[in-house]
Amino acid sequence: MAAYVEVKSLSKTYPNGTRALRDVSFSMDHGEFAVIVGKSGAGKSTLLRCMNSLTEPSGGGVEVDGRSVTGLSGRALRSARKEMGFVFQQFNLVKRISALNNVLCGMLSEMPTMRSVFRRFTDEERLHALDCLDKVGLADRAHQRADTLSGGQQQRVAIARALAQGPKVVLADEPVASLDPESARTVMDALRYLATEEGMAVFCNLHQVNLAGRYADRILGMRDGELVLDRRSGRLERDEVRAVYGAEMQEAFA
Numbered sequence: 001m002a003a004y005v006e007v008k009s010l011s012k013t014y015p016n017g018t019r020a021l022r023d024v025s026f027s028m029d030h031g032e033f034a035v036i037v038g039k040s041g042a043g044k045s046t047l048l049r050c051m052n053s054l055t056e057p058s059g060g061g062v063e064v065d066g067r068s069v070t071g072l073s074g075r076a077l078r079s080a081r082k083e084m085g086f087v088f089q090q091f092n093l094v095k096r097i098s099a100l101n102n103v104l105c106g107m108l109s110e111m112p113t114m115r116s117v118f119r120r121f122t123d124e125e126r127l128h129a130l131d132c133l134d135k136v137g138l139a140d141r142a143h144q145r146a147d148t149l150s151g152g153q154q155q156r157v158a159i160a161r162a163l164a165q166g167p168k169v170v171l172a173d174e175p176v177a178s179l180d181p182e183s184a185r186t187v188m189d190a191l192r193y194l195a196t197e198e199g200m201a202v203f204c205n206l207h208q209v210n211l212a213g214r215y216a217d218r219i220l221g222m223r224d225g226e227l228v229l230d231r232r233s234g235r236l237e238r239d240e241v242r243a244v245y246g247a248e249m250q251e252a253f254a
């Protein structure tokens with residue numbers, strides 16, 4: 001069977017000359033949870049953003065389910081983005097509305113505006129949004145204002161919002177960087193659920209190698225814009241950590 005996600009020779013050079021991605025290629029299957037690790041500045045965020053066309057790659061491309069999702073514009077770009085949920089480090093929720101309304105707004109193809117907040121949603125849409133909150137363990141928080149939820153809960157609302165779009169792929173950019181260890185686990189469990197139970201390809205970047213080993217089916221490592229490691233799950237060996245982090249190995253466990 002063909003790979004579900006195919007990243008082909010992706011490269012990115014920023015206008016200031018920084019080569020953030022150098023010929024990065026890999027593929028992912030349905031239901032796979034892959035984590036990418038690497039030290040600060042290695043190019044992890046750039047990779048995720050290029051996969052989702054939030055940043056325009058300088059070369060190469062990405063296919064999801066046999067369809068190119070790079071180099072698009074207008075309606076084709078919006079449609080491709082719906083297939084890729086994005087989870088940000090800082091959650092990016094609309095603070096003053098409920099968890100449920102955040103998920104409902106995420107189901108619209110446009111970015112949430114106050115008009116979309118007051119749009120009337122159908123019972124079916126509301127049930128779908130509630131179901132997504134239930135899947136991340138937050139059905140009982142549906143009517144709570146987003147900014148009164150804990151960080152881990154807010155990030156799970158963001159995951160429910162991504163899930164509600166019905167994406168094929170979920171990209172998570174440092175989703176637990178600002179969370180305590182217990183909250184981080186609840187968020188990683190929710191991402192794991194999307195892969196295992198919903199069959200999505202989940203691709204997440206993390207600083208913590210230990211967390212990657214505990215959750216991922218697959219660990220990729222990036223260094224200076226290049227993919228230097230691609231292995232099945234389990235704890236990374238010392239020489240693998242060195243290949244990714246070089247002399248700054250302590251950064252891997254920070």
Ligand SMILES: Nc1ncnc2c1ncn2[C@@H]1O[C@H](COP(=O)(O)OP(=O)(O)OP(=O)(O)O)[C@@H](O)[C@H]1O
Nearest residue numbers: 014016018020038039040041042043044045046047
């Ligand atoms: N908009 C930009 N313009 C110029 N250079 C950039 C831009 N964004 C990122 N870079 C540079 O590209 C390189 C890769 O950055 P990126 O943010 O992708 O790394 P990262 O591995 O995600 O780092 P971190 O873990 O600190 O978030 C870095 O050298 C960074 O300074």
